Amino acid sequence: MQWEAVIGLEIHAQLATRSKIFSGAPTAYGAAPNTQACAVDLGLPGVLPVLNAEVVRMAAKFGLATHSTVAPRSVFARKNYFYPDLPKGYQISQFELPVVHGGYLDIDLEDGGSKRIGITRAHLEEDAGKSLHEDFHGETGIDLNRAGTPLLEIVSEPDMRSAAEAVAYMKKIHALVRYLEICDGNMQEGSFRCDANVSVRPLGQAEFGTRAEIKNINSFRFVERAINYEIERQIDRLEGGGEIVQETRLYDADKNETRPMRSKEEANDYRYFPDPDLLPLEIDAAFIEQVAASLPELPDARRDRFGAEYGLSRYDAGVLTASRELADFFEQTVQAAGGEGKLAANWVMGELAGQLNKEGRDITASPVGAQQLGGLLRRISDGTISGKIAKQVFEAMWAGEGDADTVIAAKGLEQITDSGAIEQAVREVLAANPTQVEQYQGGQEKLLGYFVGQVMKATQGKANPGEVNKILKRLLAK
Ligand code: ADP
Numbered sequence: 050m051q052w053e054a055v056i057g058l059e060i061h062a063q064l065a066t067r068s069k070i071f072s073g074a075p076t077a078y079g080a081a082p083n084t085q086a087c088a089v090d091l092g093l094p095g096v097l098p099v100l101n102a103e104v105v106r107m108a109a110k111f112g113l114a115t116h117s118t119v120a121p122r123s124v125f126a127r128k129n130y131f132y133p134d135l136p137k138g139y140q141i142s143q144f145e146l147p148v149v150h151g152g153y154l155d156i157d158l159e160d161g162g163s164k165r166i167g168i169t170r171a172h173l174e175e176d177a178g179k180s181l182h183e184d185f186h187g188e189t190g191i192d193l194n195r196a197g198t199p200l201l202e203i204v205s206e207p208d209m210r211s212a213a214e215a216v217a218y219m220k221k222i223h224a225l226v227r228y229l230e231i232c233d234g235n236m237q238e239g240s241f242r243c244d245a246n247v248s249v250r251p252l253g254q255a256e257f258g259t260r261a262e263i264k265n266i267n268s269f270r271f272v273e274r275a276i277n278y279e280i281e282r283q284i285d286r287l288e289g290g291g292e293i294v295q296e297t298r299l300y301d302a303d304k305n306e307t308r309p310m311r312s313k314e315e316a317n318d319y320r321y322f323p324d325p326d327l328l329p330l331e332i333d334a335a336f337i338e339q340v341a342a343s344l345p346e347l348p349d350a351r352r353d354r355f356g357a358e359y360g361l362s363r364y365d366a367g368v369l370t371a372s373r374e375l376a377d378f379f380e381q382t383v384q385a386a387g388g389e390g391k392l393a394a395n396w397v398m399g400e401l402a403g404q405l406n407k408e409g410r411d412i413t414a415s416p417v418g419a420q421q422l423g424g425l426l427r428r429i430s431d432g433t434i435s436g437k438i439a440k441q442v443f444e445a446m447w448a449g450e451g452d453a454d455t456v457i458a459a460k461g462l463e464q465i466t467d468s469g470a471i472e473q474a475v476r477e478v479l480a481a482n483p484t485q486v487e488q489y490q491g492g493q494e495k496l497l498g499y500f501v502g503q504v505m506k507a508t509q510g511k512a513n514p515g516e517v518n519k520i521l522k523r524l525l526a527k
C-alpha cells in the first residue's frame with residue numbers, strides 16, 4: 050500500500066517588541082530569572098492588562114504580507130489550564146475571532162515547481178513562563194521572565210505532503226517575519242518555534258488520517274527529522290494492524306524519535322471565554338492603510354525583481370533573497386561594483402558563501418563587506434585582474450590585508466595587458482617547447498591549451514587570457 054503524509058504547522062513567532070503584550074515589563078532575553086515579569090504578567094489580583102499597540106501593527110503587517118484578512122474586530126480569550134509556569138491559571142490568547150485569517154504563501158519545491166500553502170489564521174497571545182529541570186536536584190525551577198511575551202501563532206492549513214515541504218514553508222515564514230522586522234527569528238532563544246501536526250492516509254483516500262502533534266521544535270533540521278520519524282512510525286503502526294491515537298508527542302533530538310507526552314486536549318478542555326478585562330480589538334481601514342504603506346519590498350517580489358533586473362535565474366534570485374540581510378548585501382555589492390549583477394551573484398553565492406560556511410559565519414559577520422567585494426568586482430570587470438587572480442585577492446581581503454586595490458598593488462597582481470610583454474612571454478614558451486610546436490602545426494590544435502597554461506605559469510597568472518590566445522594563434526600560424 051502507498052501512503053501519503055499530511056502535515057500542518059503551528060508556528061510561534063515571538064514579536065520583537067521591547068515590552069510585553071499586556072504590560073510595560075521588558076522582553077529582554079537572558080536576564081536573571083524572575084526579574085522581567087511584573088504583576089500584570091503574573092496575573093496578580095486587581096491588575097488590568099493593557100494591549101501593546103505595537104503587536105497589533107506587527108500582526109497586521111504579517112496579515113497583509115500573506116494575502117490574509119486583517120479582521121476589523123477580533124477578541125482576546127482566556128485559555129484556562131493549570132501549570133506551574135502559568136501562575137494566572139489561564140493564558141490570554143485569541144480563539145474564535147483571531148486578528149488575521151484566510152491567507153496563503155507560495156513555497157518553491159525541489160523539482161522547480163511551486164505550491165500554495167494556506168494560512169488558516171494567525172492570532173495574538175502571550176507566552177507562559179519556563180520550567181527549569183536542569184540545575185535543580187529533585188526540584189523544578191520556575192522562571193517567569195517569559196510570561197507575557199507577545200507571540201503570533203501562525204496556523205497553516207494541512208496542505209503539506211512531506212517533511213521537505215514543511216521545512217520549505219517554515220523557512221519561508223521565517224524569512225518573511227524577519228523581512229517584516231516583526232520577529233528576530235532566533236531559534237536558539239526560542240523566538241521562532243513550531244508544532245508539527247502529522248497524519249498519514251492511503252494514497253488516494255479523501256479523508257485525513259488521525260494526527261499526532263509534535264510540540265515545540267526549534268530547528269529546521271529537527272522539524273525535518275521529527276516529521277520523517279513520525280511518518281514512518283505511523284505507517285509501521287497502521288501496516289502492523291494498529292491504530293493512531295490523537296496525541297501530543299515530544300521530539301527527542303538525541304535519540305531522533307518522537308514520544309507520547311499527553312493525550313490530545315480538545316478546545317473545550319480549555320473552557321475558552323472572552324477575556325472580560327480586554328475590549329475587543331478593532332482595527333480600522335486607516336490603520337491598515339498606514340501599515341500597508343510601511344511594508345518593505347517582500348521576499349517574493351524581491352526575488353522576481355532580482356531575476357528581471359540582474360538577469361538571474363529564479364533559483365539564484367531565490368537564494369539571494371532568502372534573507373533580507375543577504376539580499377541587502379548583494380544589492381550593495383552590485384552598487385559598489387557599478388553594475389555587474391550576474392558577476393556579483395556568482396561571487397556572493399560562490400566564493401563568499403563558501404568562506405562564510407566554512408567558518409560558520411552569518412552574512413552580517415562577513416570580514417569582507419559589500420563595499421569591499423564590489424571594489425574587487427570592479428577590478429575584474431575593468432580588466433585590472435583576471436577572475437582567477439581575483440580569488441587570490443579575495444583571500445587576502447578575507448585575511449584582513451585591506452581592500453582590493455591595496456592588495457593588488459602590494460602583491461603586484463595587476464594583469465599584464467601590454468601586448469609587447471605578453472608576446473615576449475609567448476615567444477619564450479614556444480622556444481622552450483619545439484616538439485609541441487611541431488605537433489600543433491601538424492594538426493594537434495588541442496595543444497593550444499597547453500601553451501596558454503605555460504604562458505600563464507610564466508606570468509604568474511597575470512597575463513590577460515584573451516590577449517594570450519590571440520598572440521599564440523598568430524605566432525603559431527607562421
Ligand atoms: P489544535 O488547535 O487543536 O491543535 P487545529 O484544528 O487548529 O487544532 O489544527 C492545528 C493544526 O493541525 C493545523 O495546522 C492543521 O492544518 C493541522 N491539522 C489538522 N488536521 C490534521 C490532520 N489530519 N493531519 C495533519 N495535520 C492536521
Ligand code: MG
Nearest residue numbers: 059244246262
Ligand atoms: Mg495545536
